[in-house]
Amino acid sequence: MAGMRIALVPTMGYLHEGHLTLMEYGREKADLLVISLFVNPLQFGPQEDFEKYPRDPERDARLAEGAGVDLIFSPEAKDLYPDHFQTCVEVKKVTQNLCGASRPGHFQGVTTVVCKLFQIVKPHLAIFGQKDFQQLVAIRQMVRDLNMDLEVVGRPTVRESDGLALSSRNVYLSSEERVSARSLSRALQEALSLYRKGEQHSEVILNRVREIILGADRTRIDYVKICHPQTLEDIPLITDRGVLALAVWVGKTRLIDNCLLEE
Numbered sequence: 001m002a003g004m005r006i007a008l009v010p011t012m013g014y015l016h017e018g019h020l021t022l023m024e025y026g027r028e029k030a031d032l033l034v035i036s037l038f039v040n041p042l043q044f045g046p047q048e049d050f051e052k053y054p055r056d057p058e059r060d061a062r063l064a065e066g067a068g069v070d071l072i073f074s075p076e077a078k079d080l081y082p083d084h085f086q087t088c089v090e091v092k093k094v095t096q097n098l099c100g101a102s103r104p105g106h107f108q109g110v111t112t113v114v115c116k117l118f119q120i121v122k123p124h125l126a127i128f129g130q131k132d133f134q135q136l137v138a139i140r141q142m143v144r145d146l147n148m149d150l151e152v153v154g155r156p157t158v159r160e161s162d163g164l165a166l167s168s169r170n171v172y173l174s175s176e177e178r179v180s181a182r183s184l185s186r187a188l189q190e191a192l193s194l195y196r197k198g199e200q201h202s203e204v205i206l207n208r209v210r211e212i213i214l215g216a217d218r219t220r221i222d223y224v225k226i227c228h229p230q231t232l233e234d235i236p237l238i239t240d241r242g243v244l245a246l247a248v249w250v251g252k253t254r255l256i257d258n259c260l261l262e263e
């Protein structure tokens with residue numbers, strides 16, 4: 001292992017093509033590719049889907065092997081959080097808005113487990129998806145603030161052919177809900193096109209986004225916002241770049257997606 005460059009791809013398992021592209025990237029950039037499979041109880045609220053989160057470790061192991069993964073780290077919750085565990089990592093500001101507002105404690109759970117994974121695996125490179133944009137921003141902030149000696153890479157969102165972002169939670173969708181779920185990426189595309197035609201006012205773009213999403217059956221908006229891509233604070237006017245982020249309930253499934261508004 002001495003002198004080897006280690007890449008880590010943290011996941012909650014139930015792997016899909018989005019995860020696999022992160023692994024492909026890691027395979028290219030490192031000598032040793034490690035993934036973690038861990039449904040982290042700390043990042044789920046009491047009313048959330050921790051218990052029913054989809055799990056299939058055997059299939060995951062086959063897919064990981066096919067992707068050239070050298071080592072799968074799949075701890076038990078009691079191993080990462082033994083009795084008397086009492087330390088958390090909290091990134092304060094960038095976790096306030098968006099999912100942080102709807103899911104109290106979520107990001108503290110994420111940064112705590114990711115910090116632990118970094119300590120255990122000691123990667124030189126850690127790879128995350130831009131699909132979870134706020135998570136990526138929070139992890140970059142943690143790494144900077146706590147002088148963690150590794151590189152964080154964010155990779156583009158992988159989508160189905162109709163635009164729906166791949167997610168382990170897509171299995172929850174009924175066939176009717178699956179059709180409605182297309183409205184999220186359609187709305188993002190429309191927003192990008194409005195922005196590229198010169199619209200800079202967030203509210204104008206957001207109104208159109210809401211209209212498209214609410215035009216689909218069984219959708220309920222948790223949030224749709226345009227934020228500064230680094231601070232994640234709301235911006236009323238997009239002067240340079242913005243990130244349009246949304247969380248939408250489709251039936252009983254909460255989906256998130258985002259896109260950068262840039263030239």
Ligand code: AMP
Nearest residue numbers: 011012013018128129131132157158166
């Ligand atoms: P999860 O298993 O959902 O916690 O995701 C593990 C990693 O895969 C995170 O860094 C996610 O951002 C990333 N990821 C999830 N879905 C996608 C996707 N559709 N495209 C690219 N990366 C993704």
